[in-house]
Amino acid sequence: MSAKYHSNRYSYYEKKTLEQSTPSKKKKTAQKLQKKKQIQKKKRQVRVQRTLIELGLSLFFLGVFLYGLSIFTFSITKVEGYSMIPTLNNSEWVFVNKLAKPRRFKLVLYKDLKSKETSVRRVIGLPGETIFYRKDKLYVNNQEVYERFIEEEVQRAKDSKSNFTEDWSTKKRSIPKGEYLVLGDNRPYAADSRDYGYITEKEIVGVVEMRILPVHQIKQF
Numbered sequence: 001m002s003a004k005y006h007s008n009r010y011s012y013y014e015k016k017t018l019e020q021s022t023p024s025k026k027k028k029t030a031q032k033l034q035k036k037k038q039i040q041k042k043k044r045q046v047r048v049q050r051t052l053i054e055l056g057l058s059l060f061f062l063g064v065f066l067y068g069l070s071i072f073t074f075s076i077t078k079v080e081g082y083s084m085i086p087t088l089n090n091s092e093w094v095f096v097n098k099l100a101k102p103r104r105f106k107l108v109l110y111k112d113l114k115s116k117e118t119s120v121r122r123v124i125g126l127p128g129e130t131i132f133y134r135k136d137k138l139y140v141n142n143q144e145v146y147e148r149f150i151e152e153e154v155q156r157a158k159d160s161k162s163n164f165t166e167d168w169s170t171k172k173r174s175i176p177k178g179e180y181l182v183l184g185d186n187r188p189y190a191a192d193s194r195d196y197g198y199i200t201e202k203e204i205v206g207v208v209e210m211r212i213l214p215v216h217q218i219k220q221f
Contacts, residue, residue, distance in 0.1 A: 073098055075205065076212070077109055077118060083184030083191060084120055087149065087221075093213035094120065100207035102126075102180060104140075105149065107208035107221055110182070110199050120208055121192055121199075122149075125170070125181030132169030150185055168194055180204070 075096045079088045087107070088094065096109045102123050111118045125131040129140055136154050138145045147154070150164060157164035165187040175181055179198035184190025193199070210220045 075109075077120075077205075077208075079120055081119070082189065083186050084122075085186040086153070087122075087185045088120060088211065092211055092217070094208045095210040095212050096206040097209045098206035100209070102201075102204055102207060104145075105147070108180075108182065109205040109208055110203040111205055113200075113203055118205065121182035121184055121190075123180050124183050124193075125175050125198075127177050127179060128174050129181075130170050130172055130174055131181055132167075132172075133165045134167055136163045136165055138165075150187070153185075153187070164188065178202075 075098065077094055077096055079090060079092045079094060082090055084107075094107075094109070100106075102108050104123055104126060106123050107120055108123055109118055109120050124138070125140065130142070132139050136157065138147055154164045165183075170181070175198060178201045180201070181193045181198055183192045183194070208221060210218070212218055
């Protein structure tokens with residue numbers, strides 16, 4: 001292989017060394033330079049491989065950390081069914097805060113202890129309260145409480161001379177300690193505490209803070 005061919009691959013000083021050498025020296029010098037470049041190339045490859053391994057390990061441990069964190073602090077959950085229309089629709093995704101405390105009118109994700117199925121419903125009654133509905137009005141401990149989140153639905157039902165929420169009560173018995181009364185926003189069709197009773201504090205996974213998917217419908221509750 002001629003020095004002219006190698007001259008395109010070496011620095012200015014390496015070219016000068018080749019030009020000033022005898023043919024045999026030129027060949028040895030070219031071989032040394034070629035070996036040097038091969039060593040440098042291998043070192044670069046090792047550095048790249050090491051960087052990729054470190055990046056992969058970092059991502060792995062980050063994933064493990066976030067997963068562990070989510071077990072105790074938050075979760076991302078897919079909504080199933082139509083009981084929460086118009087607030088939430090089927091197949092939408094929500095962010096659940098596991099550290100938040102359930103409060104009236106907050107959305108909660110709960111898991112049935114027997115079936116292990118999860119559902120999203122709205123907290124209406126708290127422990128120690130009595131709840132009843134009369135002519136589409138909510139009464140908590142005999143005091144009327146306005147439900148702004150279903151205002152339009154109630155008005156449409158009123159215009160059609162019907163009730164959006166049927167008359168219903170806890171039969172003047174207070175909600176037991178550690179239990180909550182939950183209803184779906186789609187009152188005429190939702191399955192909720194009117195069907196299966198109260199949910200316990202142990203069943204509540206967390207408070208639904210935000211709809212995150214679909215992206216164009218992101219909303220904080």
